[in-house]
Amino acid sequence: GEDVEQSLFLSVREGDSSVINCTYTDSSSTYLYWYKQEPGAGLQLLTYIFSNMDMKQDQRLTVLLNKKDKHLSLRIADTQTGDSAIYFCAEKPTDKLIFGTGTRLQVFP
Amino acid sequence: DAGVIQSPRHEVTEMGQEVTLRCKPISGHNSLFWYRQTMMRGLELLIYFNNNVPIDDSGMPEDRFSAKMPNASFSTLKIQPSEPRDSAVYFCASTLQRGGTGEQFFGPGTRLTVL
Numbered sequence: 001g002e003d004v005e006q007s008l009f010l011s012v013r014e015g016d017s018s019v020i021n022c023t024y025t026d027s028s029s030t031y032l033y034w035y036k037q038e039p040g041a042g043l044q045l046l047t048y049i050f051s052n053m054d055m056k057q058d059q060r061l062t063v064l065l066n067k068k069d070k071h072l073s074l075r076i077a078d079t080q081t082g083d084s085a086i087y088f089c090a091e092k093p094t095d096k097l098i099f100g101t102g103t104r105l106q107v108f109p
Numbered sequence: 110d111a112g113v114i115q116s117p118r119h120e121v122t123e124m125g126q127e128v129t130l131r132c133k134p135i136s137g138h139n140s141l142f143w144y145r146q147t148m149m150r151g152l153e154l155l156i157y158f159n160n161n162v163p164i165d166d167s168g169m170p171e172d173r174f175s176a177k178m179p180n181a182s183f184s185t186l187k188i189q190p191s192e193p194r195d196s197a198v199y200f201c202a203s204t205l206q207r208g209g210t211g212e213q214f215f216g217p218g219t220r221l222t223v224l
Contacts, residue, residue, distance in 0.1 A: 030211070031210050031211055033211075033212070041217060041218075042113075042200050042202075042215030042216055042217050042218050043152075043200070043202075043213075043215045044215065045212045045213075045214075048210055048212070088152070092211050095140060095157070095159060095164065095206055096142065096154060096157055096165065097142075097154075097211075097213055099151075099152050101151050102151060102152065
């Protein structure tokens with residue numbers, strides 16, 4: 001079946017690293033995604049990783065993919081208050097995206 | 110491009126009234142998705158269209174909900190009659206299938222309150 005799971009909350013101190021984890025079930029997705037939702041806004045693509053890659057780095061963001069364990073993670077280095085948002089991971093086994101429940105990241109000073 | 114456009118941004122209505130939400134996808138995209146987001150249920154896919162044809166409406170809650178896509182640049186989601194439990198934020202998203210990474214572009218959402 002299609003199921004994507006995430007923890008609901010994460011709280012970190014400003015300047016620390018944040019790691020948001022996700023597990024998925026369908027191994028046929030060509031890409032896996034991280035979306036960010038800021039308060040009062042729609043979801044916006046933050047980054048994605050091709051399924052034949054293990055890691056992708058983009059400035060403060062690092063995505064790790066463990067296909068064997070079907071585990072995806074997003075690391076945000078030097079977390080800032082502007083990173084406070086809900087983060088969704090998603091897989092795309094067919095034409096539609098399967099989203100996780102979202103992880104609410106709270107950054108405190 | 111202006112991105113995905115949704116209207117209205119906010120809607121307050123009374124139980125029993127008809128509600129129509131509107132969406133204009135990004136020009137050139139061939140798939141359109143309607144989502145609903147609530148605190149209790151998270152983000153739910155209601156229905157999606159490919160090339161203006163409904164493909165999967167299994168997420169539509171019940172017969173009170175209907176969606177149309179008369180052309181490539183416009184879609185509506187209608188609730189008739191509305192109920193308080195329909196209160197949510199409704200998002201429209203569009204994408205170009207098989208033309209890239211599969212990224213979906215979301216609109217700003219319509220916040221619906223049914224009293």
